[in-house]
Amino acid sequence: MAIDVLIAEDEPSILESLEFILRRAGWSVSAVTDGDAALEGVRRLRPRMLLLDVMLPKRSGFDVLKLVRADAALQGIPVLILTAKGQQQDRRIATELGADAFVTKPYANADVVGAVRQLLGENAGSP
């Protein structure tokens, strides 16, 4: 069975918290820690959505987003962008590249869960 959320985040402690709150909310989660792995993960795992940090080693979040949107097989996948800078500039670039939603660090756990739920097209509770 396909997983629900693929998390791409290089900060170990943030990754740990994200995995915890999404799993607790009932989704199946997988994680990668760099841009290349994220792209490879999306192709291999075909997650229902991608939670993508902007500042990733090897390949930036924007890069990953661009390649995902350019790939006919992947372009429909919802992407939630996670940025530490949370600035207008980053937001605009992400919108242009086709991001679906944003969450700014430091985030409230409920915001992340709400955004993921919305992108997955669920109202509440587990699927």
Add this chain to the structure above:
Amino acid sequence: MLSADFVIISAVVYVGLLFVLAYFGDRRARQSKTSFLHSPAVYTLSISVYCTSWTFYGAVGNAARSGLEFLTIYLGPTIVFVGWWFVLRKLVRIGRTQAITSIADLLSSRYGKSNRLAVLITLIAVIGITPYIALQLKAITSSIQAVAASSEGARGSLAGVDDGALAFGIAAGMALFTILFGTRNVDAKEQHHGVVAAIAFEAVVKLTALLAVGVFVTFGLGGGFDAIYSRAAAAGIEIYSDDTFGSRFLAMTILSAAAIICLPRQFQITVVENSNENHLRTAGWAFPAYLLLMSIFTMPIALYGLTNMPAGANPDMFVLTLPLAAGQSGLALLAFIGGFSSATSMIIVASIALSIMVSNHIIMPIVLRSSSGIGQGDGRGVTRLLLISRRISIALILTLGFLYFSLTGDSDALAPIGLISFAGVAQFLPAILAGLYWREASLKGAASGVFIGFVVWAWTMFLPSFETVSPVVARLMVEGPWGVGFLRPEHLFGLDGLDPLVHSVFWSLFLNVFMLVVVSLFTTQSALERIQATVFVDIFRRGAVPQGNFIRGSATANDLYFVAERVLGERRAAALFETAARESGVEPAQLDPSPEFIGRLERELAGSIGAASAHVMLSKVVSGSDVSLEEVMQMADETQQVIQYSQQLELTSAELRSTAQKLEDANAQLRELDGQKDDFLSQVSHEVRTPMTSIRSFSEILLEPGELDDGQRQRFVSTIHQESLRLTKLLDEILDLSALERGERAWENRPTDAEAALERALSVCDALLRQRGMSVELGPRTRTAMVDGDPDRLCQVFINLISNAVKYNDAEQPVMRVSSLVRSGHYVVDIADNGGGIAKGERKLIFRKFSRGRRSGTDQSGAGLGLTISRQIVARMNGTLELAPSALPGACFRVRLPLI
């Protein structure tokens, strides 16, 4: 056999030939500006008017009497043309741009257009040149007499005619000829192309004649140079006298050098008749070459004459008498014509030059002053007046020459007479040179210098030339005036034991220069003098020369035209006014004369009647004609002020430019700093947000009720704690760096064992190394190395580098290599690892704030300030921290500290 009648007829025919030549020369020169007559060759040949009958006949006489002394007459001009050509070039440039008509005009124009100075110069020139003209008369007379005495019956119609009558006849003939020749019209800029053509022709004739005689005597009679010299030596003739090269030799060289510049006829030919400045280049080498040819046979002729002619023969006539004695009538005739042509060329040019000076500077001013209106009478008044005055001047000058000739008798040799003239005109030299190169030389200085030099010359040289004919002069010479011994002409101020020539040259030139300098220094120049001084001295400075149109006020075009027509003639005057009218776009009748136009007119007039007369003449016509000194002064001052003001402006604007540049630089620097600040803030916010994110997220997890087991709870709390520590460390580092960057130092440098600090750092990191399974290779190590620093801070740097080597090393078997050594007064530590190394593009960046290598390992606890701080610390210990080439595949950091 040559007879006197025949040579006289030959001379007349020769003169006729010259006249035809001059006539057609004039016409050709008028028709074409590019004709042969405007060539440098003709210019150079005409300069050889310097070689008169004194050179032709007298040089041989001089050589016979005084050995090599005759060379000085050629040496001086050669020095000037080869070494002092820049003086000539300046003279020619001034002559051309300022329409100078004579040497008197030159000096008068330079010293404030003073007519008094022009009169003084003219008088001195006339008096000074008189002996020289007499010399020519004497030479021609002697040469005719020599022919007459050469054989029985040669006297012909000269029987019963004495020297005086013969000389008078020659003088009268010359006067007539020169008048016909030189005063046919008053020309623009006083150029006489026809005369110049004739003079150039004469130069060829006299050179040919002298060379022919020289070749004949040397090779035909004497059997070559060597034979002549050895025979002369055998006859006991002293050729190389030891005292030849003494003070007299020097004095004569100076005089002949001065003469080539100051003689009115030389000035006329070299400066006034010059049609192209570049001709001077050719003359620079060709004229000395001409002189060399003229002098090459002088010594052989003299020596041969001395050894072979009967005792008592006049050596001045050897050139003529040697061919005569050898029965070579044709050659003798050629020699006679050569000598005659030398004399005529000098007389023609000298009397033209002098007559221009006399008419422009003496007669014209008198006429201008006495007649209330020069515009009255018929339309060509001034032109005719000029021509008439010139003709009278020529007659007068030749009369004076004749008088001198008859007064001094025939006892003197040719050379001393010439030297009297040379010394006379040499008095102009200081004023000319000062005028060209010394801005402060003033009218009073120049006038007093020339005057005193002239008086001394007249007393010590001119007067003594009458010694033999006047008992009064002879007594004066012995006793001094009123019996005052130290005023004796040849022993002035008790100066004894000098050759009379040296004595006179010394005193006259010394006092001349002395007065010129002293009086110039103690007098102030008038405004016009200052202006003219600038025009002359700065003639080569482009644009800096104001053209002296300093007649102000107004005049009707009618009045001005009246004046111009009278001086320039109807055609040139009309052309001038039409050009001016065209330029201002009106009909000639409506021309409103601008000051510029009046200035131009003044220069045109000056070309015909001299600067001073032109100035006076126009001042009379222009209303408000009193050229007020104050006004001129004011104009000069205003110009000066404008120049100063614009210089100040230039200076100020340069300052402004540099200030603006500085501001721009500072602004750019500020902008860059501002950008750096933005970067820094954005980096800090990023570095803060990351731990804050974890802390917030885990706090929220912990705050929510239930569901967590103890292990999870414990783990989340510890993460929060670690992230808090990370924040604290970040804060510390930022503060630390900020202090370092502000230049504050939390420590005092003191002698520190750097090697011990490294050792300590290694032991602190020991646990970390073992934890990562990193093996440490210890390279060569030095012993105690004392540097100026702080042990704790140095240890901090080493720990930072070692932990970087650990953190960023992703090799399977991580290795680190540490080595230290002392090299050229420095303690050098290398810390290398076998990790991925640092990408080329990052090598510069890694020392910047918040920059972390992309290839970061799992431990991301650093804020990216470590290397920046380390570098600052090392810099404060006067050392460096850099990347170095590594023996291992990874990065290698090198710390270098100076030993103490």
